[in-house]
Amino acid sequence: MxxxxxxxxxxxxxxxxxxxxxxxxxxxxxxxxxxxxxxxxxxxxxxxxxxxxxxxxxxxxxxxxxxxxxxxxxxxxxxxxxxxxxxxxxxxxxxxxxxxxxxxxxxxxxxxxxxxxxxxxxxxxxxxxxxxxxxxxxxxxxxxxxxxxxxxxxxxxxxxxxxxxxxxxxxxxxxxxxxxxxxxxxxxxxxxxxxxxxxxxxxVDVAHFAQARAGMAEPDDQKDIPHPRLGFYGVIDERLDIALLDELAAKRPDLHLVMVGPVVKIDPATLPKHPNIHYLGPKVYDELPQYLAGWDVALMPFALNESTRFISPTKTPEYLAGGCPVVSTAIRDVVRTYGDSGVVRIAGTADEFAAAIDAALEDAKDRDRLLRTADAVLSDMSxxxxxxxxxxxxxxxx
Structure with missing residues (x-):
């Protein structure tokens, strides 16, 4: 031609x-x-x-x-x-x-x-x-x-x-x-x-992420990160509230944030740098339960903007299937579906996130109740x- x-x-x-x-x-x-x-x-x-x-x-x-x-x-x-x-x-x-x-x-x-x-x-x-x-x-x-x-x-x-x-x-x-x-x-x-x-x-593929509940071998790049360990996996892009992560890490140096996923459409140099934020890069789907198994609380720190106005994050039910309590910003579909679940807490500011994380850590101590509640939420999802x-x-x- x-x-x-x-x-x-x-x-x-x-x-x-x-x-x-x-x-x-x-x-x-x-x-x-x-x-x-x-x-x-x-x-x-x-x-x-x-x-x-x-x-x-x-x-x-x-x-x-x-x-x-x-x-x-x-x-x-x-x-x-x-x-x-x-x-x-x-x-x-x-x-x-x-x-x-x-x-x-x-x-x-x-x-x-x-x-x-x-x-x-x-x-x-x-x-x-x-x-x-x-x-x-x-x-x-x-x-x-x-x-x-x-x-x-x-x-x-x-x-x-x-x-x-x-x-x-x-x-x-x-x-x-x-x-x-x-x-x-x-x-x-x-x-x-x-x-x-x-x-x-x-x-959600419940069986895949439920592997995390039984405990799994720690990945080499995560095993030495101290607890309490807060995790996020997914694409790191303009949908994340970078300022919120920055302030949370600065205010609570005792909390360690594990960020798993590729950085896309934003300059990696703009990401907050603190000793307690750990960027582990992209992982394949089969590896995600291994990382999830080592977290105390899962995070969804999305910015509230036009790019997140209509999202329905897949990771919400995946985190729950892995037996991990969740703290999220007020994404509309997350609030609508999980806001009253008792295993997903909603927060806005860094102080609210810190308080919600502390409450979620307390929730996680009653493991049986946490898993029963998560299973009830996921019962009709696949x-x-x-x-x-x-x-x-x-x-x-x-």
Whole structure:
């Protein structure tokens, strides 16, 4: 494919990092009973294990799932797709594009690459699943038997969001047959924009995080941190109240804050530096219970701003499944769902956080009551339940 002007690019072939789980080299009817589901996401499959991974790995039990990531730059002048098969059966599709291209060139290349790939894979009339409205720039011509918009966050409020995102979302809402939201507050914001919108708050894999309750071997980078030990895992970005952490650590040097996760979209140099704040970097999903097992209290020190107005943090039920009491700022969906639970305390200022942490440490002394209460809160929560309810709504729309 050639472009007007000096920029020129060749469309290459798909390269499979792992052997295809499904083969359509002879005929699309090889798997004619397996409906393809194609997801377009702004998140990387191997970044942080969260809502998309929980849901799509389960959909892969019944659907032929493709997870299409945003493109990454390549030194090659050939545009191509890197396709690998996740152990759960999800096919992860990563476009590799030459540098120096315009937005228009990117979108046209992605259209060509994906159209050719879909044809080669025998993907006909799939379920189209969107996490980002910006993917419409190269998929608006695609037709699916059902189109789903899983709106897990209010992306337009995030730092660095493209200005055209709101307009793209309106287009996606018109295109979608079903809209799922990542929490009740987000559903309240979207339900007037779509007649078939449904709230699906963040859920939990109880068995995975309950490993922390039995005690686990301490990770090397955490084992020497003194107690009381307060923990947070997740993305460290503009949604965290950095000033609150700074003041809390300064006022209470006896409390040690363990921060697990990648630093994204903010300068690491701006993070508070105190002897009792310990930044341990990103960890994989399987490691999280090991860290959680060594905490006395789990923290959710989110800032109250536009980027957190509609969030429903997955980590709330995960912390509870691990048997850890929680102290959180007044995130609307956290207050609504857990505020009266007796195992999640809500605080605002550093002094309030310190008092809530002290109270939570006292709560943790009655371990049996803490676990009974947490189990009661989690009794109706699971990713399997969320997946089954979503699947039922999709199948009704087929």
């Amino acid at each position: 050639s472009w007007a002007g000096p920029f020129q690019i060749e469309i290459g072939k798909t390269r499979y990092s792992t052997p295809p789980k499904y083969s359509h080299s002879t005929s699309p009817s090889d798997n004619e009973d397996t409906i393809p589901l194609v997801c377009f996401s702004h998140l990387r499959w191997n970044f942080v294990y969260q809502r998309p991974q929980h849901l799509l790995s389960r959909f892969a039990r019944d659907y032929r799932v493709y997870f299409v990531e945003e493109p990454v730059d390549s030194e090659s002048r050939t545009a191509w797709l890197d396709v690998r098969t996740d152990e759960g059966g999800v096919r992860v599709v990563v476009p590799k594009l030459p540098e120096g291209r315009t937005v228009e060139q990117t979108n046209e290349t992605l259209r060509t690459l994906l159209d050719d790939f879909f044809a080669a894979e025998g993907i006909v009339d799939p379920v189209l699943w969107y996490y980002t409205p910006m993917s419409l720039d190269f998929t608006d011509h695609m037709k699916g038997r059902v189109t789903v918009y899983d709106c897990m966050d209010e992306l337009s409020a995030f730092k660095g969001a493209p200005p055209e995102l709101i307009e793209r979302e309106r287009t996606l809402l018109d295109k979608a047959d079903l809209v799922f939201t990542g929490g009740y507050s987000l559903w309240e914001a979207k339900r007037s924009l779509h007649a078939n919108a449904h709230p699906f708050p963040s859920s 990713w399997d339940k969320t997946w089954n309810e979503m699947k039922e709504k999709i199948e009704c729309a087929l």
